[in-house]
Amino acid sequence: MQVTFENVKKVFDKNVVLDDISFEIPESELVTILGPSGCGKSTTLMLISGLMFPENGRILFGDKDVTEMDAMERKVGMVFQNYALYPHLSVLENIMFPLKMLKMPKDERVERAMELAKLVKIEGQVNQKPGELSGGQQQRVAIARALAKEPSLLLMDEPLSNLDARLRIEMREEIRRIQEETNVTTVFVTHDQEEALSISDKIMVLDKGYIQQYSSPTDLYNKPENLFVAQFLGTPIINTLTMTEALNLSSLAIDPTILKKAKTVAIRPENIFEVKDESEAFIKGTVRFVEVIGKNVTVHVDTEIGDIVATDLGFIHERGDEIMLGVNEEDLLLFDDQDLTIQRGVSNA
Ligand code: ADP
Numbered sequence: 001m002q003v004t005f006e007n008v009k010k011v012f013d014k015n016v017v018l019d020d021i022s023f024e025i026p027e028s029e030l031v032t033i034l035g036p037s038g039c040g041k042s043t044t045l046m047l048i049s050g051l052m053f054p055e056n057g058r059i060l061f062g063d064k065d066v067t068e069m070d071a072m073e074r075k076v077g078m079v080f081q082n083y084a085l086y087p088h089l090s091v092l093e094n095i096m097f098p099l100k101m102l103k104m105p106k107d108e109r110v111e112r113a114m115e116l117a118k119l120v121k122i123e124g125q126v127n128q129k130p131g132e133l134s135g136g137q138q139q140r141v142a143i144a145r146a147l148a149k150e151p152s153l154l155l156m157d158e159p160l161s162n163l164d165a166r167l168r169i170e171m172r173e174e175i176r177r178i179q180e181e182t183n184v185t186t187v188f189v190t191h192d193q194e195e196a197l198s199i200s201d202k203i204m205v206l207d208k209g210y211i212q213q214y215s216s217p218t219d220l221y222n223k224p225e226n227l228f229v230a231q232f233l234g235t236p237i238i239n240t241l242t243m244t245e246a247l248n249l250s251s252l253a254i255d256p257t258i259l260k261k262a263k264t265v266a267i268r269p270e271n272i273f274e275v276k277d278e279s280e281a282f283i284k285g286t287v288r289f290v291e292v293i294g295k296n297v298t299v300h301v302d303t304e305i306g307d308i309v310a311t312d313l314g315f316i317h318e319r320g321d322e323i324m325l326g327v328n329e330e331d332l333l334l335f336d337d338q339d340l341t342i343q344r345g346v347s348n349a
Pocket residue numbers: 012013015017035036037038039040041042043044
């Protein structure tokens with residue numbers, strides 16, 4: 001089911017959480033809402049589900065205006081961070097529970113629940129109680145239960161936050177697989193940029209009541225529309241430098257009028273390389289710290305305009321090494337005095 005928000009506004013007391021938000025979630029896609037804690041992600045899900053209503057604007061499912069419709073009528077499936085399973089019911093009974101509410105005959109109910117148990121790979125545990133399962137397995141049950149009613153949409157609010165790091169990676173692959181197998185339009189909420197980048201068709205970045213950017217994961221990473229998005233995505237965090245004379249960009253082919261408007265420069269750590277000729281360096285500095293984690297070598301370089309982090313220098317340096325750093329013009333992000341992108345990174349490759 002396609003979802004459309006038209007100029008939606010949500011206010012708590014005097015706190016404007018969503019200010020005139022408009023967007024579309026395409027049918028059968030997995031869209032992630034990403035943003036820092038308190039930016040309105042859960043509020044957006046509640047508005048989609050009908051558990052909350054906006055002060056202003058319209059919400060549509062397909063062509064149908066559902067703004068005033070309650071949650072029951074909207075038929076969405078929800079999965080939360082705490083699995084919210086019924087502890088005294090077996091796995092199968094948990095999955096069947098919504099179908100019982102729909103008064104589906106028992107044998108049909110069992111058949112459907114078993115299909116779902118297979119889909120989420122929990123068929124071996126159907127007779128166990130939730131308390132006997134691991135966190136990942138409990139979340140599989142919660143997903144199966146949410147899908148039982150064949151919902152118009154699947155809404156997931158930070159479903160992986162309670163799982164340990166390894167299980168989180170396993171389960172995000174599983175969520176993607178289940179979404180692709182069922183084709184159900186899914187809205188996934190997280191504050192974890194890596195999780196968002198790994199599973200989404202599209203990502204909506206929310207902050208300060210506004211949509212900061214709504215695009216594909218690769219565009220979000222390579223072509224951020226503003227400094228907030230550039231800094232929110234990527235580890236280590238993108239290098240952000242104030243435009244000063246210390247920064248030598250003369251060897252780069254950048255339109256001078258663009259350069260004149262630029263107040264801030266940002267460069268991803270993986271796009272920095274070492275140069276041997278000073279005229280090709282945008283900055284020089286001294287290696288302050290080298291961090292080696294398996295195959296990942298991160299070099300912190302102390303320069304006169306601050307610390308610069310590089311992850312792909314190739315040559316292993318030592319503390320105290322003098323080093324000259326280069327970058328290609330297509331990897332340079334330039335921002336104006338409003339922190340909006342004036343030159344985007346990677347060209348339309
Ligand atoms: P997120 O899920 O992105 O962390 P929320 O949508 O839960 O953020 O909350 C967004 C803002 O709205 C926060 O400032 C929060 O305190 C406020 N808020 C959320 N729900 C309520 C509520 N029921 N009453 C008052 N304020 C709320």
